[in-house]
Amino acid sequence: MSPCVTPKPLPPHDLPPLKQVGKPLRRVDALAKAVGSTVYAGDYAMPHMLHAKVFRSPIASGRIVRLDVAKARALAGVACVLTGADLPDAKLATDMPGQTGRAARTGSDAPVLATDVVRFHGEPIALVAAETLELAERALGLIDLQIEPTPGVFCPQKALEPDAPKVYGDDNVVARWHVEKGDVAKGMADADLVVENTFEMPFVEHAYLEPEAGVAWLDEGDVITIRVCTQVVEHFRTVAKALGLPQNKVRVIGTMVGGGFGSKEDVTVEIFLALLARATRRPVKLVYTREESFLASAKRHPFKITHRTGVRRTGRITAAEITMLADSGAYPYLSPYVLLYATAMATGPYRIDNVRIDSVAAATNQPFTSAFRGFGGPQAALAYESQMDEIAKALILDPLELRRINYLKTGETTATGQTIRSAAWSEECATRALAALGEKTPETSTRKIGRGFASTFQSYGRITWFHDTSRAWVGMEMDGTVVIRCGVPDIGAGQANSLCQIAAEVLGVPLERVSIYATDSALTPLAGTSTATRQLYMSGNAVLQAAGVVRASLVQKAAEMLGVEPGEVELENGEAVVRSPLSAATRPSALSSSLEEGDRTASASSGPSTKRIALSEVAAKAAAGGLPLAHLAQFNAPFTDGLDPETGQGDIWPDFTFGAQAVEVAVDVETGEVELLKSVACHDVGRAINPAAARGQIAGGSHQGLGYALMEEYVVKDGMTQTPTLAEYLIPTAVDFPDTQVILLESGTGVGPFGAKGIGEPALTPAAPAVANAVADALGVRVFSLPLTREKVLAAADAGKNVKRPDPNW
C-alpha cells in the first residue's frame, strides 16, 4: 500500500451554526449511571414476587418422549410450572418486530415452549415460578424429561441437500434473495481478469454486559405489565398475540438497556413472564444467567460468501457475481431480512453495472441467528473488502487506487438500483483514515508489519417498504423547562440524549432543562424499535417536528410581547431575544455556534431589558392565549413498495452512511499472534448531534469489529455450544487493542435532523475487513475466514514464506 496518502479535500458543504446540537455535552443519562442510581430491568422487585426459571433442551435435535413436571409442581414453594401442553396456541411471532398491518410470514413462528420436537440446544420446554430463585432452580432439577435424540443437521450447506433432516419447511430454506442488474455475462466478457474467492464468518455472540431480565405483573385493570430490557416496546403486540389477549391488555415498560446490539430486538423474557404472571396472578421476575443468555439469545449469522468479479486492467470493475449462504439456525427470526441486507450491500460502496447475487439462508439445528449490529452488513463487507484487496493484488494496483476508480458516487445506483442521494464520501474517509496512520512501524524477521483498510457503507433507517413511523410529544412547562415523551428505548447509544439535545436546540434552552420520559408502551407515544440505526433519524425527526410546533407558538407570542416580527425572534439560553439584523448578518458562523458568544452579541447590540424575555414568561402568556405549548408529531419514513420479484431491483432504505477504517498490525510469524498497532476510523456522520457520543459509537463499534476480526467465535459442535461462558467466549479487554482514533466528517446531507446520518451500526462494519487486509498485507497470504485465530494466521504465515511479497510501492 502506498506509504503516503493525502486526505482528499472535502467538497463544499453547508453546516448552519447551532447552539446545543454539535456540542460534546454530558449525556443526560450519564451521571445517574455513574452514581449507580439507574435502575436496570433486573434491579426491580415487587411485593409477593415470584422467581422464574426456564427449563431448556439439553440436546440440539430430538423428540420429546416424556415430559413429567409433577414432582416439580409438588415441591413446596413452587407456584407454577407451565409446559407447551398448557399453552397449545402460544407461538412466538418471529417476523419483523414492532410492525403493524403486515401479514406475518407463514410458518415462521417458533413455539413458545417446545412440545414434541426440539430443534436447538437450549430450546425452552417448561417454565417454573417459585417463591425463591433457589427453589425455582431446584424445581428444574425435578422435571423429568425423556428426549430421544434425532439426526440433526449442523451445517447450512448440508441442510440444503435433499436428504438432510428437516428443521424448517420441506427444504430447510428460510429465505432466498435474487438480485440482477445489467448483464453479467457481458460484463464478464468485457473483463480482462476474473477474480474468484470465498470467505467465511462464524457465529458471534452479542455479549452485552446485562443479561436478559424482566418483571411482570397484572395491574388493577388486569393489564399484563412487563418491565423489561428491550429494544422494542412494541413487542406488547407479540406478547398479546402469544397469549391470545387484546393488544391493549399488555403493556411493556422498557428500562435502560445494559447493551442490546440487536439481540434485545427479539422477544426475550417477555412472553415467559406474561404467561407466569397470568397463571399465578403474582409478580414474577426472570433474570437469565450468563450461560442462559448465551444459549437463549440469537447470534450473528455465519456466512459463506463467494465473489466472482470481472475487472479491466485499468481497475474498472465490469461485473460481479456473488453467492451467499447464511446459517439461520433452528428458527427464522430475522434471517430473511439479515440476508436481504447482506445481499443488497454485497457489492459494497462501489458502482458495478452488471451484478448477479443469489443468497439463501438455511435452517440447521444450531443456535438461531438474528439481528446483530450491522445486520448482515459486516459479513458482506468482510467479503467485498477482502475481494477488493485480492483484485488489487492480482492487478498489481494500489488498493486505494482500485477503490478510487470504482467508488459509488452521489447520483449513482446500488446493486438493487437504489440511487444514492446524500454525500458518498468514501474516498474522503479512506484517505483520512490512511493518512492518520502516520509512519509505518519497522518490522523484524519474525514480526511482520501490515496495513489494511476498508471502505464500507451501511444503511440507516428501516426497510422502506415496512412504512416505518415514529412519534414524539414535546411540551414546554410554565417555568420554561421542556418535557419529551417518546417511546424510544435507550440501549446505551444515547438515543434519549440525542432527542433532548435536538429539543434544546429548537426551543433555545440549555440541555439540563430538558427531561425525557421514554419507553412505556402505554404512556409514551410509540417510537418504534431501537434498531436499524433508526432512532436518531426517525424519532429525532419526530422531536424536531413536535418541538417546531411549540417553538412557533413561543416565537409568535414573544414577537407580540417584544413588538417585533416573528422572524426577528431567536430562542436561546432560555430566553426569547430579538435577533439583530446587523449582527446576524455579520456574525461569523464559528462564533455563533457558541452560546456565550451569541449572548455577548445580543447584549452588545440591544438593551437587555427591552429586547429579551424569559421563556417562562412567554410560555405563560402563550398558554393564556390558547397557543399550543405541546405537540405530538409523527414522522414517516419514505414509503416504497417491495423489490421487483424477478430482478430484486428497487429502493430498500432511506439513506446510507459511508465510512472507512485503516489499521496497522504486527504479525508474529512463529505464533500467529496478531497485534493491532494502530487503528483509525473515519465516517461521515452527516451531522454529529453530540460529537462525544458519536465518537463513542465509532470507538465502541470499532472495538466490537476488531473482536470479530481477531478473537470472537461462538463455537458450536454438533449443535452444542463449546463456549458457554465469558471464560471461553472472549471479548476484548482494555489491554487488547489500542484506541481507535476517530475522525468525524459532517457532510450535513443525511436525512436525519440537521442533516445527521446514522452511525450506530456503520461504526462496526469496516473494522474486520481492515484487519483481514492488514494481516494479508503483512504475510502476502490471506486468511479467508474469521476470526483470524493464531492457528489460521500461523498457517498463512507458513504459506507466506514461499510467497514473494509485492513491491511495497505498487
Add this chain to the structure above:
Amino acid sequence: MTLPRFELLQPASVGEAVELLASRPEAISLAGGTALLVDLRSRRTAPPALIDLGRIGDLRGVTQGANEISIGAMTTIAELLNHPMIKERAPLLAQACATFGSPLVRNRATIGGNVVHASPAAELAPALLALDASIEFKSVRGRRLVRAVDVWKGPGKTTRKADELVTSIRIPHAAGRWGHAWRKLGLRKADAIAVASVAVRLSLRDDGTCDEARIALGAVAPTPLRVAKAEAALAGKAFADERVLEAAKAAADACSPIDDVRASAAYRRRVVGVLVRRALAEAGLGGR
C-alpha cells in the same frame, strides 16, 4: 445459578483447620474461591461442606529464612505481585503473578489455591517448577514438604491427602547468577487461560557455560511439567543457539497437549517450542 447448599466451616487456626480436615474428609478447602466457587456454580462439584481458610492469619504473608522464602498458602496473587521480597528473590514468580487472571481475581486468588486446584494450565505452576519450590502440607498426622515437581498428578489431582492442608510454598534461595524468563500465550492479553506457558531459569558462568537449566511448561500436558531432556541439552554446556534450539525441540517433543476449544494439540506443541526458545534467549541475556 445460585451456589449449591453446603455447610461452611470457618476455622481460626491451622490447628483447627487440620482437625476439621481429619474429621470431615468430605469437606473441601475454600481458599480464594476464584476457581472453587466457579466450579460449584457450574455444579462440577457439590461438596457437603467447605472449610473457609480465610480467617487463618498464619496462612498469609511472605517471610524470608536463611535458605528459603516461605509464602503462606493464603497469600493472594496481588500481594505476591507487589511484594518487594518476591520481586527481589523470585522475580519469575512475580512475572507469572502479573499475567494471572484479572486484577480483580488477583485480589482474591491465592497461591495455595492455585497449587491445589491443579489445573494443567495453572498460572503459577511453571514458575514454581522452575524455582524448584516445595509445597508444605500439614495434617493431624504431621507435616511434609513435597517438591513442586512431585505435586501435580493430573488435571485437578495432586499428591495432597484428603486430610492435608497446604500451609506454605517454599522457594529456595538460589546461589550464583540466574537468568529467568516467563512466556505465556493466551487468546487474549488479560484474563485468559494459557494455551501454552513456559518458565525457564538458567544458571550461567562468566565464560558462558550453562551450569543448570530448568525448563517448565504449562497447559501442554495433563500436568505442568519440567522437561529433563530439554534441560539436559543445556546443562554443563556452552550456552549457544544450537543448544537452545535443541532444548526447544526436546520441550516440544516432551509435551502431550490436548485439542480443546482454545487451541489444537498441534498448535500447542509447535508454539511451546517457540516460547521455550524465546524464553531461553531472554534468560540467557539476564544471566550474563
Add this chain to the structure above:
Amino acid sequence: MTEKKITLRVNGRTHELSVAANASLLETLRALGHVDVKSGCDKGDCGACTVLLDGKAVPSCLVLAAQADGATITTVSGLGTAEHPHPIQEAFADAGAIQCGFCTPGLILSTKALLDANPDPTEAEIREAISGNLCRCTGYAQIVEAVRLAAERLASEGVARPGAILPGEVARADQPIRRGGEMP
C-alpha cells in the same frame, strides 16, 4: 450450620445479618438493596459486580457473604450521589465514558482502587487496572480518558473532599462517615 451471622459495613452503614452459607456477597448486597452492584456473569469473568472489599477491588460474585464478615464494603453509590458525585463519577460522565452504563459501577470502583494506590497512573497502568472489567459499548477509549481526567481533578483538588452522606444516614461524631474505601 447453613446460616451465618455476619456484620457488613456497606457504604458507611453497619448491617448485622444472618446469611445462608452459600450466599455470595453479590447476592447479599443486592438483597440489601444495593442493586448498583450489577451481576453480569456470576463467575468472575466480567467485573460488573466489582466492589471495594476493605479497599480492594474484587468480584463480589466470587466472595461468600460469610467470607466478608467484618469487612468494609464500598459500592459505587457509596462514593457519591447525583447531588454530590465523586470526582471519578463526574469524570466518567464528562468524558463520555458511559454508554449503556452496566459496566460503569465496576469500572468506577476499579478506578477508585487504582487511584487510591497510584494517584498518577500511566495509560498502561490504567488499562491494566481496568482489564478485569469488560465493557462492550465504548471500546474503552473514553474510559481511559475518564480515569486520566479523574486523576487530574483529584490531584488539583488536593485533599480529598468529605464523603457524601446518603439519605437516611446519620453521621455520628464517634463514627464519621467518609467516602468509601477510606474508612478508618
